[in-house]
Amino acid sequence: MSVKDSVTKLSGVGAKRAENLATLGIERVEDLLEHYPFRYEDIQERKIAEIQDQEKVTIKGLVVSPAVMSRFGYKKTRLQFRMMQDHDVFAVSFFNQPYLKDKVEVSTEIAVYGKWDAKRKSLTGMKILAPKQEEDFAPIYRVNKAVRQASLVQLIKQAFDGYYDQIEENLPLSLLEKYRLMPRKEAMYSMHFPKNIEEHHQAKRRVVFEEFFLFQMQIQGLKQQQRAESNGLAIAYDVAALKAFTQQLPFELTTAQKRVTNEICRDLRSQKHMQRLLQGDVGSGKTVVAAIALYATMTAGFQGALMVPTEILAQQHMESLVQLFEGFDVNVALLTGSTKTKERREILSQLASGAIHVLVGTHALIQADVEFSHLGLVITDEQHRFGVNQRKILREKGWRPDVLFMTATPIPRTLAITAYGEMDVSIIDELPSGRIPIETRWVRPPQMPQVLKGSLTQLQKGHQMYVICPLIEESEMLDVQNAVAIYEELQDFYGSDYKVSLLHGKMKNQEKEAIMEAFKQNESQILVSTTVIEVGVNVPNATMMLIIDADRFGLAQLHQLRGRVGRGAVASSCILIANPKNETGQKRMQIMTETTNGFVVSEKDLELRGPGEVFGSRQSGLPEFAMADLVADGHILEVARQEAAAIWQQVGWEVLPDFAPLVTYLKTIQQEKPFFD
Ligand code: ADP
Ligand code: MG
DSSP states (O other): OOTTSBGGGSTTOOHHHHHHHHTTTOOBHHHHHTOOOSEEEEOSOOOGGGOOTTOEEEEEEEEOSOOEEEEETTTEEEEEEEEEETTEEEEEEEESOGGGGGGOOTTOEEEEEEEEETTTTEEEEEEEEOTTOOOSEEEEOOOOSSSOHHHHHHHHHHHHHHHGGGOOOOSOHHHHHHTTOOOHHHHHHHHHSOSSHHHHHHHHHHHHHHHHHHHHHHHHHHHHHHHHHOBOOOOOOOHHHHHHHHHTSSSOOOHHHHHHHHHHHHHHHSSBOOEEEEEEOTTSOHHHHHHHHHHHHHHTTOEEEEEOSSHHHHHHHHHHHHHHTTTSOOOEEEEOTTSOHHHHHHHHHHHHHTOOSEEEESGGGGSTTOOOSSEEEEEEESGGGSOHHHHHHHHHSSSSOEEEEEESSOOOHHHHHHHTTTSEEEEEOOOOTTOOOOEEEEEOGGGHHHHHHHHHHHHHTTOEEEEEOOOOGGGHHHHHHHHHHHHHHHHHHHTTTSOEEEEOTTSOHHHHHHHHHHHHTTSOSEEEEOGGGTTTOOOTTEEEEEEETGGGSOHHHHHHHHTTSSOSSSOOEEEEEOOOSSHHHHHHHHHHHHOOOHHHHHHHHHHHHHHHHHHOHHHHTOOOOSSOOTTTTHHHHHHHHHHHHHHHHSTTGGGSGGGHHHHHHHHHHHHHSOSOO
């Protein structure tokens, strides 16, 4: 007998029922025990004087008037009666549940769950609860058509009756004591059937700790393992040559750029297999840092690769690098999906011979037939777009090249140590001096005409403007139509004074490039675009950005977008046009107008929307936690991480008795549901 038993071991569960349970992901007894409620119905007795208006509560009281049923509308019914709690009398109505009439008997005590209207002193009932409920909190589970609430409760109870003693502890006793955590079986039981709020709180604290801790044990283990087996490349770059290169740059590096460059160079030079995340706000100057690292790698006789998510960005990085390397003997090549076959063949052969020093490109870089002669450093830009597995493929190209992941989406620390826990982190936390902060304003759609009029001032001064229309993947066609409509509208408005151009995702790459190029050359002054220009595009003469339906973007994305302006010496502005329906939407727009710091933006976005929404957990490499919340439980994550790291640092910890249950448990989850594949 073990919690790994199939649910069919429980009485009343046959093949059919097991099949139904499987639709909820419940196959074993253990799945049932860990199918925690997503909320509880609080049926603690509440005093009506203390209940907030519109609060959903359970009120116990005495029925003091018979239930009267009335009919209205088509097939609609209302059941009304009065109840008394202490000496307060209040009205109760149930809509369209005529059958409840029999449950309401004068002079009996009942408990009604419903929504309280404080002004009218009335309760709109949703259901009548069984009179002798033993728990104060009734668990409410995620269910579906095949499995009903009540039967699930009954099954879970049965599972605990039969298997409670089979639930094994998986945390070391030392940690349970140190953090006063509930034993596992008690916590699991209390997650379902807490006696009171405090007990629920303690149970949840234990479960969240466990989840984070087990995750951190794995991620720290991975890090340890990578360290141990991967004495990577020692890239002994030419210090004097690198100095000469940095000194001839057209500007002095900021302190932050110098610091991260040192961190990266130290990793390059050492035997350590570099896996470093470079975070820096838009415009903080990551490209130069990348160029320095690539140059250093080349001086040591190794090749470098720079991988980015879009063709336009690849093109642009190519140009920047060619410019930065001017006068230095660096052979840079560009490889994307649209590289012609003949050219591609040529590049591949030069790559294999070592004639190409730096290869820039899109995902095309990780195709199987792309072979380097001696790859030393891989850099990816906009790293959040690459998932864990793509990161791995990259790492496995060549003989353990050092890897640098760059991102302009600053990630709060809690998320960074979760999603990228196996990496070291470098942060560029300052912008080059002389930048004038971008002024961001939020206006409602009816103000569009004024905004357009206002744009004339900047255009008359010879500046340019971006107009961004949202692109939502599911209906790309509609979005394109929308962008076209706006494009035409603007053409009407600006007439022959200024040229408007249009860029959208349905266009061919060549077409896109031609349009970007024309905008760069100021052949067009207004660029209407879907988010295809999101990353990296650099046109310093563009000083204005209009974002239409701005509330359809994530905050991080808005921040990215507005980073396209403010790249020159002139004050720039970003205008968000949006009519958000709810308070969260309004708050999000507000935040954008209040700060230009990307870390603050992403922190706030997380608070408002949660990590799943912000990152789309699948592709970001963020694991999905059942109970733990990366934002709300961030402090627990930090503690769990420290404890896990400390354990991995003890030599031979695996054989210490205190860790025996943990070792066993980790082995099982490694086999059954690993965080990494
Ligand atoms: P990021 O990739 O971080 O968004 P970039 O590397 O594209 O930023 O740099 C933005 C602009 O700032 C570029 O035009 C670059 O030449 C310039 N720049 C970078 N570092 C400095 C510096 N230390 N001082 C002045 N300008 C800089
Ligand atoms: Mg960049």
